[in-house]
Amino acid sequence: MSDANSSPPLPAPKTRRGERTRQKILNAAQREIGSKGFAEASISTITAEAAVGQGTFYLYFRSKEDVLRELVLRMGRRLRRHLTLAIADAPNRLEAERRGLRAFLEFVRANTDLYRVVAEAQFVDPTVFKRYYQDFAASYRAGLLAAEARGEIAPGDAEVRAWALMGISDMVGRRFALWDSEVSLRKIAEAAHALILEGLAPRGR
Amino acid sequence: MSDANSSPPLPAPKTRRGERTRQKILNAAQREIGSKGFAEASISTITAEAAVGQGTFYLYFRSKEDVLRELVLRMGRRLRRHLTLAIADAPNRLEAERRGLRAFLEFVRANTDLYRVVAEAQFVDPTVFKRYYQDFAASYRAGLLAAEARGEIAPGDAEVRAWALMGISDMVGRRFALWDSEVSLRKIAEAAHALILEGLAPRGR
DNA sequence: CCGAAACCTGAGTATTGAGTCATGTTTCAT
DNA sequence: ATGAAACATGACTCAATACTCAGGTTTCGG
Numbered sequence: 001m002s003d004a005n006s007s008p009p010l011p012a013p014k015t016r017r018g019e020r021t022r023q024k025i026l027n028a029a030q031r032e033i034g035s036k037g038f039a040e041a042s043i044s045t046i047t048a049e050a051a052v053g054q055g056t057f058y059l060y061f062r063s064k065e066d067v068l069r070e071l072v073l074r075m076g077r078r079l080r081r082h083l084t085l086a087i088a089d090a091p092n093r094l095e096a097e098r099r100g101l102r103a104f105l106e107f108v109r110a111n112t113d114l115y116r117v118v119a120e121a122q123f124v125d126p127t128v129f130k131r132y133y134q135d136f137a138a139s140y141r142a143g144l145l146a147a148e149a150r151g152e153i154a155p156g157d158a159e160v161r162a163w164a165l166m167g168i169s170d171m172v173g174r175r176f177a178l179w180d181s182e183v184s185l186r187k188i189a190e191a192a193h194a195l196i197l198e199g200l201a202p203r204g205r
Numbered sequence: 206m207s208d209a210n211s212s213p214p215l216p217a218p219k220t221r222r223g224e225r226t227r228q229k230i231l232n233a234a235q236r237e238i239g240s241k242g243f244a245e246a247s248i249s250t251i252t253a254e255a256a257v258g259q260g261t262f263y264l265y266f267r268s269k270e271d272v273l274r275e276l277v278l279r280m281g282r283r284l285r286r287h288l289t290l291a292i293a294d295a296p297n298r299l300e301a302e303r304r305g306l307r308a309f310l311e312f313v314r315a316n317t318d319l320y321r322v323v324a325e326a327q328f329v330d331p332t333v334f335k336r337y338y339q340d341f342a343a344s345y346r347a348g349l350l351a352a353e354a355r356g357e358i359a360p361g362d363a364e365v366r367a368w369a370l371m372g373i374s375d376m377v378g379r380r381f382a383l384w385d386s387e388v389s390l391r392k393i394a395e396a397a398h399a400l401i402l403e404g405l406a407p408r409g410r
Numbered sequence: 411c412c413g414a415a416a417c418c419t420g421a422g423t424a425t426t427g428a429g430t431c432a433t434g435t436t437t438c439a440t
Numbered sequence: 441a442t443g444a445a446a447c448a449t450g451a452c453t454c455a456a457t458a459c460t461c462a463g464g465t466t467t468c469g470g
Contacts, residue, residue: 014416015467021417037328039244043458053419058459094405119327123242130384137380153405157396160377161405164397167376168369175342175368179335191362192369199404200299200358200366219446220437226447247427258449263429 010062022060024050026074029067034113038068038120069128072121075114076132082107093147097165097196102189104169108177109185115178137162168192215267227265229255231279234272239318243273243325270329277326277333280319281340287312298352302370302401307394309374313382314390320383342367373397 013019028050032041043064047054061067086103090096108115121129140162147153176188218224233255237246248269252259266272291308295301313320326334345367352358381393 017467018417039328042456054458055420055460056418059417064458097405122324123244133380151407154403154407156399156405160381160393160396161400163376163380164373164400167372167374169372171368171372171375172365175338176365188365191365194361195366195369195404197404197406198359199400199402200302200361201402202356202359222437223447248429249427252450259428260430260450261448264447269428 007062010060010066013060018059021050021052021056025052025057025060026067026070030071030074030113030117033068033071033120034116037116038064038124065124068117068121068124071114071117072125072128072132075111075118076135078111078114079104079107080136093143093150093152094197096143098189098193101169101193101196102185105173105177105185105189108173109181112178115173133166136166140166165196168196212267215265215271218265223264226255226257226261230257230262230265231272231275235276235279235318235322238273238276238325239321242321243269243329273322273326273329274333276319276322277330277337280316280323281337283316283319284309284312285341298348298355298357299402301348303394303398306374306398306401307390310378310382310390310394313378314386317383320378338371341371345371370401373401 013022025046028046029041032046032049041064043057044054046067047057057067061070083100083103087096087100090099118129118132121132137159141158144153144158144161148155148158172188172192176183177185218227230251233251234246237251237254246269248262249259251272252262262272266275288305288308292301292305295304323334323337326337342364346363349358349363349366353360353363377393377397381388382390
């Protein structure tokens with residue numbers, strides 16, 4: 001059980017009914033794992049919640065690990081779409097950075113269960129977890145390099161920057177969007193963006 | 206089981222032998238949970254590894270959750286000591302920031318099991334996990350405020366900055382110190398520090 | 411409308427491992 | 441030296457739950 005993703009994916013459902021059932025299970029699993037955590041969430045609770053028989057689960061997923069993997073992929077797709085849309089017509093990279101950060105925080109607050117699901121994957125399947133971040137990092141890095149070439153940002157190590165910036169979003173998101181449901185994300189995003197823009201060093205002299 | 210820390214701590218060992226045994230168990234648990242993860246680590250493996258009987262475990266810890274809690278506290282103490290030492294005689298905050306970042310990365314690479322143990326606590330006992338970060342954030346925040354008063358850093362939101370900076374360390378640490386065991390941490394720390402210092406905005410015009 | 415493929419079921423099996431306890435050994439203050 | 445408290449043991453109990461399977465129902469192209 002250790003880590004392993006292994007074995008070919010189960011064949012996709014062939015009928016409309018099958019697809020609907022699969023989604024019902026996926027949604028129930030997201031709610032269950034998102035609120036109780038991977039260990040506490042049981043297949044029987046998930047299937048009950050989805051209003052299907054126990055055995056039905058195994059028509060679409062090989063195991064509990066398997067459904068978590070699928071949820072991580074789903075989360076990645078949704079977040080990516082959300083961010084792409086948010087920064088689509090930003091005039092430059094710095095503005096894209098600001099909008100992306102804000103959009104990320106909003107997304108976390110609106111999808112607390114998905115956020116937790118991804119975090120659990122760290123231990124259930126390190127490979128998927130790593131890939132999740134690496135994919136974001138890769139496109140982040142590309143964006144930074146392009147912006148640097150255009151002279152929109154100061155030159156610097158794009159790989160390290162990409163991970164550092166993801167780190168900011170991740171931790172600030174946890175603290176202010178996940179743990180704190182009151183504070184204005186607009187203000188938090190502005191404050192964090194100010195740091196990203198200018199750093200800590202005192203201006204002028 | 207949900208979250209709960211609850212119930213008075215078990216009485217400390219009264220004899221030298223007892224204290225030694227408790228430490229043996231703690232060390233074994235750290236190795237086991239650190240390498241296989243909380244779910245996969247079993248009490249029987251931990252006690253076997255510590256070369257004590259199964260029942261001995263319950264003389265010192267109420268449950269598997271309990272031992273994890275203790276490990277998180279231990280990790281916090283060790284990391285705090287390490288960082289305090291590293292930045293002790295830095296001439297100013299910016300330099301302290303550079304040294305602290307570097308020291309953190311070194312610490313992660315040298316203590317991969319403890320790092321993972323803390324991450325697992327997120328799900329096993331959210332309260333301890335939160336406190337772990339909140340404690341670091343609080344002292345980070347205080348340091349930033351003092352530096353701001355001294356004019357060593359530009360003014361800004363100390364709370365957000367503290368979490369953002371922790372986020373950088375956390376994510377950069379995961380990527381370059383935990384997942385990558387080859388790369389020079391000196392160089393990574395410098396690159397990240399450059400971002401923290403100056404931000405992304407192009408200098409001059 | 412037919413029948414074959416797809417889908418669904420939930421009681422039952424099999425495993426796993428946390429936590430207990432009755433009994434035995436070591437420590438250490440007096 | 442001694443006995444009471446502290447420490448140690450590991451076989452056993454017991455609950456939990458992931459996953460199976462033999463037999464039923466629904467779907468849908470032709």
